[in-house]
Amino acid sequence: MNYQQTEIPDYNFAYLDEQTKRMIRRALLKAVAIPGYQVPFAGREMPMPYGWGTGGVQVTAAVIGPEDTLKVIDQGSDDTTNAVSIRKFFARTAGVETTEKTADADIIQTRHRIPEHPLREDQILVYQVPIPEPLRFLEPRETETRKMHALEEYGLMHVKLYEDIARHGHIATTYAYPALINDRYMMDPSPIPKFDNPKMDMMPALQLFGAGREKRIYALPPYTKVKSLDFEDHPFVIQSWEDVCGLCGAKDTFLDEVILDDQGNRMFVCSDSDHCNERQAKGHRGPQNRDDSLTEEVAL
Amino acid sequence: MYVAVKGGERAIENAHKLLAEKRRGNPDIPEIKTDQIREQLTLSVSRVMAEGSLYDPDLASLAIKQARGDLIEAVFLMRAYRTTLPRFGYSLPIDTGTMQISRRISATYKDLPGGQVLGPTFDYTHRLLDFTLTANGEEPLEAESSSEGVDNTMPRVLDDLLNHEGLIQQEERVSDESHEPVGDLTRQPLEFPADRDIRLQNLSRGDEGFILSLGYSTQRGYARNHAFVGEIRYGSVDVEIAPEELDFPIHLGEIDITECENVNQFKGSKTAPPQFTRGYGLTFGQNERKAIAMALVDRALRDKEMGEEVTSPAQDEEFVLSHSDNIEATGFVEHIKLPHYVDFQSELELVRKMRREQAEQHPQRAAE
Numbered sequence: 001m002n003y004q005q006t007e008i009p010d011y012n013f014a015y016l017d018e019q020t021k022r023m024i025r026r027a028l029l030k031a032v033a034i035p036g037y038q039v040p041f042a043g044r045e046m047p048m049p050y051g052w053g054t055g056g057v058q059v060t061a062a063v064i065g066p067e068d069t070l071k072v073i074d075q076g077s078d079d080t081t082n083a084v085s086i087r088k089f090f091a092r093t094a095g096v097e098t099t100e101k102t103a104d105a106d107i108i109q110t111r112h113r114i115p116e117h118p119l120r121e122d123q124i125l126v127y128q129v130p131i132p133e134p135l136r137f138l139e140p141r142e143t144e145t146r147k148m149h150a151l152e153e154y155g156l157m158h159v160k161l162y163e164d165i166a167r168h169g170h171i172a173t174t175y176a177y178p179a180l181i182n183d184r185y186m187m188d189p190s191p192i193p194k195f196d197n198p199k200m201d202m203m204p205a206l207q208l209f210g211a212g213r214e215k216r217i218y219a220l221p222p223y224t225k226v227k228s229l230d231f232e233d234h235p236f237v238i239q240s241w242e243d244v245c246g247l248c249g250a251k252d253t254f255l256d257e258v259i260l261d262d263q264g265n266r267m268f269v270c271s272d273s274d275h276c277n278e279r280q281a282k283g284h285r286g287p288q289n290r291d292d293s294l295t296e297e298v299a300l
Numbered sequence: 301m302y303v304a305v306k307g308g309e310r311a312i313e314n315a316h317k318l319l320a321e322k323r324r325g326n327p328d329i330p331e332i333k334t335d336q337i338r339e340q341l342t343l344s345v346s347r348v349m350a351e352g353s354l355y356d357p358d359l360a361s362l363a364i365k366q367a368r369g370d371l372i373e374a375v376f377l378m379r380a381y382r383t384t385l386p387r388f389g390y391s392l393p394i395d396t397g398t399m400q401i402s403r404r405i406s407a408t409y410k411d412l413p414g415g416q417v418l419g420p421t422f423d424y425t426h427r428l429l430d431f432t433l434t435a436n437g438e439e440p441l442e443a444e445s446s447s448e449g450v451d452n453t454m455p456r457v458l459d460d461l462l463n464h465e466g467l468i469q470q471e472e473r474v475s476d477e478s479h480e481p482v483g484d485l486t487r488q489p490l491e492f493p494a495d496r497d498i499r500l501q502n503l504s505r506g507d508e509g510f511i512l513s514l515g516y517s518t519q520r521g522y523a524r525n526h527a528f529v530g531e532i533r534y535g536s537v538d539v540e541i542a543p544e545e546l547d548f549p550i551h552l553g554e555i556d557i558t559e560c561e562n563v564n565q566f567k568g569s570k571t572a573p574p575q576f577t578r579g580y581g582l583t584f585g586q587n588e589r590k591a592i593a594m595a596l597v598d599r600a601l602r603d604k605e606m607g608e609e610v611t612s613p614a615q616d617e618e619f620v621l622s623h624s625d626n627i628e629a630t631g632f633v634e635h636i637k638l639p640h641y642v643d644f645q646s647e648l649e650l651v652r653k654m655r656r657e658q659a660e661q662h663p664q665r666a667a668e
Contacts, residue, residue, distance in 0.1 A: 050635075176643075
């Protein structure tokens with residue numbers, strides 16, 4: 001395959017010029033060397049809006065090769081409009097193969113979820129990050145937060161979590177739940193539900209985070225310790241549902257609530273559409289998906 | 301049975317087709333040509349070039365047409381194109397002192413060497429709708445030009461006139477730019493504290509409305525520092541490049557720019573005698589509103605240098621520079637229309653849990 005050949009002839013492979021890719025790769029190397037540390041990089045304008053995954057797109061563009069297979073998910077699903085748009089962008093500018101199957105992908109770019117299917121050492125997970133600074137909502141100034149990271153001064157976050165417990169009896173953060181990386185840097189895992197936080201810990205795949213508008217890159221090398229913040233007497237817990245997936249009957253996945261009518265009827269379905277389809281293909285059925293008599297899954 | 305919502309490539313494609321149809325409007329009306337935009341909507345073109353950070357009136361006209369006249373969308377198109385262009389080198393600093401002047405005014409002197417040259421301005425027009433334009437009944441107009449012509453070596457108000465008495469703050473001049481190259485936001489991430497070169501680049505690319513409002517806020521008492529327009533110039537300047545292989549500069553062409561230099565009050569300090577201070581504004585094309593506002597904000601951002609207390613948004617470097625870029629702003633503001641149901645689901649669960657707990661603790665209140 002000709003490396004430079006893309007469907008849009010006026011642009012380089014994967015859109016970015018090689019000079020820019022080199023700059024991003026240097027930032028990525030630094031990020032991998034200091035897990036959880038936010039590396040400033042000269043993010044470029046991309047042909048899609050800031051806040052819509054430009055950071056993730058730049059990271060993907062810098063690491064993707066012509067032989068790679070790409071999967072893009074948004075909110076866990078391959079079908080959401082923005083995931084479709086980004087997948088098309090790479091199919092067009094890099095001519096790479098795309099897939100919806102987690103297991104078949106070399107690179108997975110994601111917004112707000114980690115796939116349910118465990119990832120392997122030969123895979124890269126690229127996160128789109130809106131606000132990379134976990135301390136931003138406690139301290140709006142970048143000059144201050146950089147100092148706090150340098151001094152490992154994370155008391156402010158612990159006070160915030162403590163105040164949650166004092167007021168509500170539990171920690172009131174459900175997504176973008178802060179974690180301590182490799183016992184050193186506090187990191188924002190991007191707005192994934194806290195349900196996904198444990199998947200980051202000791203993950204065999206390389207995890208890369210790109211924040212385009214804020215011009216920051218950070219990373220978790222394979223098998224990095226990721227500790228979600230908590231207290232000894234208030235340990236970290238993930239969300240759980242009383243319902244199961246209406247389509248595949250899964251009990252251990254992140255479920256989205258789907259409103260069925262204006263009478264308050266609703267059902268739950270897996271947010272990870274590929275995982276759900278795979279289970280259904282294996283014959284698993286949920287309570288709302290019983291029109292043929294295959295293996296019956298538990299319906300509560 | 302529930303059918304999974306397919307966001308769908310077809311839906312996106314159809315939306316794009318509809319957009320193209322709406323852009324074209326009623327096909328019975330002749331299609332607008334980009335050269336018409338370039339020649340007749342020149343101030344839109346100026347703004348799109350300035351905030352798009354790319355001087356190219358033809359591309360800006362195309363962007364305006366493609367964006368259906370949405371100037372921020374047009375700026376976005378320019379930026380996304382600009383970022384893919386290779387860098388051959390950096391031009392020599394432009395010399396606004398040798399500008400081919402179309403307009404030059406000073407508010408600080410009644411008359412001055414070189415004179416007040418009004419040029420093409422809306423100032424002093426009465427804002428009455430001119431219905432002859434609706435009927436396209438305008439006769440081709442030609443302005444009378446003076447036989448005297450404009451002196452293109454006219455002195456600069458701040459450097460050449462006020463400076464005689466040492467009444468104006470001296471700008472520090474970097475002696476050797478190869479040792480201290482000018483910063484470039486499009487190649488380096490913004491870091492704080494930012495030097496003035498970076499601040500000025502940021503303001504020049506920044507959103508006109510944002511800079512205008514910040515400048516206005518300084519006039520209304522938030523970091524009040526009364527400013528006079530020392531000089532505004534609009535016209536064309538030469539752009540030159542000095543390739544390493546040659547020891548003489550090469551003329552690349554001309555660009556139209558607007559420059560504004562403000563004169564501000566300053567009381568003086570223990571080390572500096574009382575003198576006027578400066579604010580500087582520069583934009584591509586003709587855009588006086590932006591240049592004046594930029595000069596106000598530039599002055600406000602020089603607070604630390606002047607030993608002034610930071611009390612107001614316009615003086616706050618992080619606040620101003622982090623929020624001035626309308627492409628960053630529009631992207632992030634509008635991204636909240638993207639699906640957020642996973643995060644929202646997490647919040648739903650939490651609110652239900654908190655309500656349940658409250659109902660258990662205060663069963664009466666819940667029953668009310």
